[in-house]
Amino acid sequence: MDFQLILAIILAAGTLIFAGLTIYAEYTKLEALESYFSQNKVICDNKRFWGRNQHIDRFHRMLVINGLLGMPKFHIKRGEVTEAELASVPLSLKRWALWPYHFGMVWIAGCMLWSILYGW
Template structure:
């Protein structure tokens, strides 16, 4: 059985998306195990982070959730600043290279999930 060009392209997109999500998890876990103390030290005055800080003792899943939460907060700080859940001083003093990595991680997972959701919706609707 041979696949058509369309089927091959769709399969390639799905596999690349799945590989991207697995790579994203690996990068997040690497950051969690190597930079967690640095991230928490720079965000020690942020209630939104400190309420999530016990997740660091929750194994790989907890560390993944904590890095995801920190990257969301660093990427979209206005939402948390309005509610007083993060300190603007802590955010300003956060290391630039690490902040850029977290922002890139957040936007990449948003894009990967959008591709996966749109792919699933297209399959479910019978479009593909």
């Protein structure tokens, strides 16, 4: 097997894994995450704007929570979230919010590698 075929198989499998993880997190963990930020202005405004329960709405609501959990010091300095709100979220729920998107970043890096190596 050559490297191009192996990379293509890994990227194809990564696509399915990324899609499955994000859909699972959005449909099973989003409400639990939002319950910990029920008094947060940023989350409430975002939920009001993306209030329908379509996939794109859930995706954008999850992105805001992912941003708050992914860079907590930055958002605490800006006053968008408090330390108490972040500390109230259980570690397992934080992992379900962050890991699908971290996996997606690795997948995007693999796609860039593919395009650089094979000039797609």
